[in-house]
Amino acid sequence: MKDVSALIQENGAVQDRSIYWNEDIYELEQERIFARAWLFLTHESQIPEPGDFITTRMGEDEVIVARHTDGSLKAFINSCPHRGNQVCYSEMGNTRSFTCAYHGWAFGTDGSLITVPLEHETYYDNIEKSRFGLQQVAQIDSYRGLIFATFDASAPPLKEWLGDMAWYMDSFMAVPGGTELLGPPMKSILDCNWKVPVENFIGDGYHVGWAHAAALDAIQSPLTSMKGNAPGYEPAKSGIQVATHGGHGMGIIWDMAAALHVNPAYHEWLAYRTAQVREQQGEWAAKLYNGHWDASIFPNCSFLYGTNTFKHWQPAGPRSIEVFTWTLVETEMPEELKQYLAVMNMMTFGTAGMLETDDGENMEGCTNTNRGWMTRQGKLYSGMGQINEGPHSELPGIVSDGIVCETSYRGFYRAWADMMSGKSWEEMSRDATRRSIKEVA
Ligand code: FES
Ligand SMILES: [Fe+2]
Incomplete structure (x- = not known):
């Protein structure tokens, strides 16, 4: 290098x-720039209603950007924490949940794990679902409608970044x-x-x-x-x-x-x-x-x-x-x-x-x-x-x-x-x- x-x-x-x-150098960019910077996701006008979502990327990380049921903005990595499959294949839409095509884990529009098939019969109700939500971005915010997020919890606020x-x-x-x-x-x-x-x-x-x-x-x-x-x-x-x-x-x-x-x-x-x-x-x-x-x-x-x-x-x-x-x-x-x-x-x-x-x-x-x-x-x-x-x-x-x-x-x-x-x-x-x-x- x-x-x-x-x-x-x-x-x-x-x-x-x-x-x-x-x-x-490209790999280092992913780590030092795209995993730290505030990155553009979409505009609020693209996801105005609860349940609206789009998929995009932050660097090479596939993310889902959603309007949660309470109206807040959420962004999380589009990869199932069970075995890693994509949980959403659509580019945009409106949904109540994202369901993994592999074994059927279902996630809310805030990325939290809601349903695990055969939870009682196979996990004996002993799976701590709060541990297995979709991985959230560290910060998400919008400036005059433009939505950005960063994976770095210590990054300065968006307004300061801009x-x-x-x-x-x-x-x-x-x-x-x-x-x-x-x-x-x-x-x-x-x-x-x-x-x-x-x-x-x-x-x-x-x-x-x-x-x-x-x-x-x-x-x-x-x-x-x-x-x-x-x-x-x-x-x-x-x-x-x-x-x-x-x-x-x-x-x-x-x-x-x-x-x-x-x-x-x-x-x-x-x-x-x-x-x-x-x-x-x-x-x-x-x-x-x-x-x-x-x-x-x-x-x-x-x-x-x-x-x-x-x-x-x-x-x-x-x-x-x-x-x-x-x-x-x-x-x-x-x-x-x-x-x-x-x-x-x-x-x-x-x-x-x-x-x-x-x-x-x-x-x-x-x-x-x-x-x-x-x-x-x-x-x-x-x-x-x-x-x-x-x-x-x-x-x-x-x-x-x-x-x-x-x-x-x-x-x-x-x-x-x-x-x-x-x-x-x-x-x-x-x-x-x-x-x-x-x-x-
Ligand atoms: S990989 Fe998603 S439910 Fe198993
Ligand atoms: Fe030009």
Whole structure:
């Protein structure tokens, strides 16, 4: 195993290529990142009623997320404590219990063991059922409808984990009625390492004009001006990139929330809501609300606000992921507008979406070249914009002066390195490199 402390260098700007390929590093990620971090599960809108459930994964652990009879949220591992079989094969539904197909143990929507077949005749009523519930996550919580859980009882509270990222997201989530995800999610497989799409969404403004040139041409939207990195396009003036404490981050292009939408209903909604956000949350929130965002929540959840796509990149080995894609909408939007946005999401970032396929091919390429032993002895570089970033007078996090840079890449990899080195929560929370590189300099 390579020296973990040497995998990320130059303050997050240099990555060892083995982190996208090696089995042992992937296994360590499962232990040190996915078994500790708060991980996205689903949205409350997907399981509104008692008995509603979905199945998903936390790292490679299969979990059931359920709304219990008392209305509380529960999440537990989808594996029977008797002999280990899966207790639920459905992706979603409503149930009173989960019954194992092997010997018939049945569990409640809180994961507790309710029924054991032949309990009296075979166990002579001498089985302590409270010992054999489905294994619970250590903490589960939701932030404005987004449900997360962690296997680490000592992890900081969710609000603290999200930190400044929550402050930014409030601009479009703390609106009257809040937001919801339209599901069930589209699902697809990509043959890439899970970190590649996360870094793409967290702040790759660089690829948009190039990798998506043909799609931008076809779409004919205000973003088409980025096509082919044409002269006259000034990325430094068009927006910001932000790395927030804990490895979350985003790129925001000002005034582009409606860039991909020709439907006047969306423009009307945006104008109506912007005025409200300005009044309720202030000028910066209104500016953020009107921007187009690419963003990632550490470690493996991303979204595009403005294009209304919400992604969960679930690792399935070091070189494969399962992608879940929902449509992100505001709850109070008219039903027809929600449906329009769902169709647009499908056309752009759905499984066969125009922009998704551009990205997918690049993501697979970035992973699979590392098959070569010699190739993966090398490093990758994300050093763009290091001299044009720092604390901002009004916005939290490390803020760059343009949309095309790699500020949030570096924030993500600093957090990745911190967790992979096995630092305690206390060490990580006082580590200034997670806040601002200017403070360290
Ligand atoms: S493995 Fe589930 S009841 Fe035996
Ligand atoms: Fe892209």
